[in-house]
Amino acid sequence: MLPVARLGSRLVQTSTLRGIRLPLLASAHFSSGPIGGPRVAIVGSGPAGFYTADRLLRRAGAASQAAPEADGSATSAALRIDILESLPVPFGLARHGVAPDHQAMKQCINRFDALLAEQREAAESATGQPQLRWFGNVTVGAGPPAPCGAPVPEGPPPPALSLAALRSAYDAVILAHGAQDGRDLGVPVVDVATGRPLHATSRGTAAHGAALERMLVNLLPARDFVCWYNGQTDHTECPVPALAAPAAAWLPVSASELAPGLTGVRVAELPAGAGARALVVGNGNVALDVARALLRGDRAFEKLDVPRAGVLEVLRRHAAAPGDRRIRHVEVIGRRGPAEVSFTISELRELVGAAIARHAGQAPDPEKFPLDAADPPGEEVVLVVPEKALVLQALDAAPAPARPRVRLLALLRQAVEAAVDPAEEPNVYARAGRTLTFRFFAAPTAILAQGVATPVEPEGPSADGCPASYYQVAGLRLGLSTVDPATGRATPRNTGTGLETQILLPASVVLTSVGFRVGALDDEAPIDTAAGANRLAHDGQGRVLPAGEPQPPADSSGSSSTALAPVYCAGWAKTGPVGVIASTMADAYATADVVWEDLAARGGTRVDTAPGFEGLPIDHSQAITAAQWALLDREERARGEAAGALRDKIPSRAEQLRLSRGGSASPE
Known part of the structure; x- marks a missing residue:
């Protein structure tokens, strides 16, 4: 029996979702008159x-x-x-x-x-x-106008x-x-071979009004990745080539490949054979969703509502690739401190709960963390927190949080305490099958780009208005801050403190989750x-x-x-x-x-x-009516049921329109 709440003079059914009482929708009212x-x-x-x-x-x-x-x-x-x-x-x-x-x-x-x-x-x-x-x-x-690289609608x-x-x-x-649309980072794009900026990233300066930032292979707003694995219309192709086609060409650059102008900053490169690294910029729920999808892959979505051919097959191929070609290391980057994160406790628990249990000498609860509990030996996700002592200091110095955040910050503290500091264990990325790194007090100051074919020439767009050649992302340069002991918030680092003020992070993929537009x-x-x-x-x-x-x-x-x-x-x-x-x-x-x-x-x-x-x-x-949508809805559900899943989404616009109008499905 659903609980009932009173709205004005009417009784309205309500439902409870994660402790929040939500009124259910009113029934539609109909008139028999004109x-x-x-x-x-x-x-x-x-x-x-x-x-x-x-x-x-x-x-x-x-x-x-x-x-x-x-x-x-x-x-x-x-x-x-x-x-x-x-x-x-x-x-x-x-x-x-x-x-x-x-x-x-x-x-x-x-x-x-x-x-x-x-x-x-x-x-x-x-x-x-x-x-x-x-x-x-x-x-x-x-x-x-659609940015370069955006999905092109069919039909x-x-x-x-x-x-x-x-x-x-x-x-x-x-x-x-x-x-x-997802927000861009809005920082310079630097060629790792020359150390010089390639092009300003403000909108309107490059072809089609898009920033050069949007033209880099393997760099994209997290929203585009989410749209792909959720089967949004027209998002039929995986937007991350390093995920769709693991290859040596997508592996991060090494320090020896960087221009002399960039080598004055420490390069936090992965050891040889450690696989690829993905950087997720942002400390909100979407950032954690993306990190979870990258780490769990096809196992997370097997029985859910995703496009099976377009998403599950890509994730399965990636999981089957050699370890030194796969994305095995995911780093979540936040410009502020741990007390200012914007993700929720449920999102955090899904990612760190198993690691906290292992740190306490316990096996992950298979009911709460079924995927983590089923990880084969050597494939467990290891938590990493650089400058761990500084992060704990920030949590100690932060003002007393509002009541809803008390449990969140307590869980985050447990995660930090369970994490490895790479300064104390330099070989963590070599020994761990997979890692999840939380890096705080780090703001992107430049995007590193590596040439593919010929450099981008904004003055010479192709027929569709987008440059014919491109660069691929090679990582980020980060400006580092520290903690204000009085507030627990980020404050600029003084070069006289002995703390490094910048760092270069080579990476195969960069996903930006810094808000929507x-x-x-x-x-x-x-x-x-x-x-x-x-x-x-x-x-x-x-x-x-x-x-x-x-x-x-x-x-x-x-x-x-x-x-x-x-x-x-x-x-x-x-x-x-x-x-x-x-x-x-x-x-x-x-x-x-x-x-x-x-x-x-x-x-x-x-x-x-x-x-x-x-x-x-x-x-x-x-136009598509509700009755026509019902035909497509029925087809997606039937395909999913046949595969033991909730739904098999159809992202192709042409296929959506054909099925909605009563047409038969395209041959597999």
Whole structure:
């Protein structure tokens, strides 16, 4: 029996997810009369989009029940919501961003899918009209140009709409498209052969508006790697050649290969035969997800919801490669100290729990750590923490943490105490089958690049706008800081202390997990240009501001006369890429309340012609409906069941469209 919570005058079922009580979605409401009343478009079908729709349906249902004879009752009961999605599949971050081995965090998909099922039933009914509809393969706005090396969509482009077109067909438009791009490091790229910078990494200076940083083989945002193993549309090829095709060519450079200008800094190279090293820059949950995937490989995803041919086969080939060709060493790099990490305790425990147990002389619990417990001798993951004493000092000096972080930092201390300091055991990388290194107080100051074929020539792009030749990443140069004994925070190192201030880390792969970037879909909905902002410009309540409009103070409610009505934003598009699914739900509800109150203040419907999706200037036959998505969903589940897995995702856009439209699967 599900617990029940009261929301206003309605009883709402709730579920508990990792100790957080989340209200389940309201049932869709249907009207047997003609479609009328206000029409709302939501751009993006991730958690923010679905939760916003859910809240609006709740408000409409509550209003019609509370005042069935009031003037606004027809408006409430006849509310129509269309969710528009650029991909042929729904659920956004919940499907493509949450790690496959974190199925509990994907439970919201079940409720979203139930809502779509009710939509399908209403569409098939002779009398019912769904209040909520989903349309996939519909793009709003042109968006920024794809960076060089980004996946190229298959087949014809999906129907594209301007924000102005949506505004002419709906009474309110809500942008819930999230953050589509990973942030770059934004540091110089240095040629290891010459010691000189190759090119500035600021966007807009290289072909296609992409940084040289995006043109380096085996260097990419962690998001791209996550999209690949999660089977996001168009991410059909492994973006890490060193993983997909282990070879000597991808092994890290040695100190002897570095230019004289780089050799004044200590080079922390791996011993010969130790295999390849991957650097993950960032100290958040995504960084740990990526580290876990690299270390556990195919065993972690065997029975879960990943593309079996495109992901599992690649990971299996990598696991079967000779040890001196495989990625056996993963290093997580944070510019701040251990007390300032942003990952959660559950993410950390998955990675370090077994090592802590072994340090205490115990075997890993096979129920809690089944993969670690099954590691063959010599393949156990060894924890490594450089400058271990400094890290423990930082934990000692840190102010008392807020209650939710007490257990996290206690576990992190256990991990540091169980780790090996390479200064005390220099041969750790030679003896260990695999290592996981946590390096704190280290900020990238340069990306090391090694020439492949001919150097990149930004002035001479190929026909597609991207350079025809490239470099591969060779590692990072890190600037090192130390701990402020008064605060436990990072502070610059003084050269007079005897501590080294820089270090070179040769590596085969560098994955950057330093945050996401919210993109503007349309010039009418600009990005907030305030210092440090990474969201759409809005009035503080989700009303999007027009281009050139100054941002009001944080406590200002704004007004409909100055906002770009009727355009709103929700989720990461509104807050920036922060928080988890539960916080996204709360924000989506807040935006929905603002939209509802604005609709009520305007008296409901504003548009008299070309209402809703049917009035949009696109080829409607190219859009995917919820009923068509159900066909693809059924096929993925069936393929997964046949292989003993939850699902076999299909990342090919062409295949997604073919199966959604009732076509047969392509031959294997």
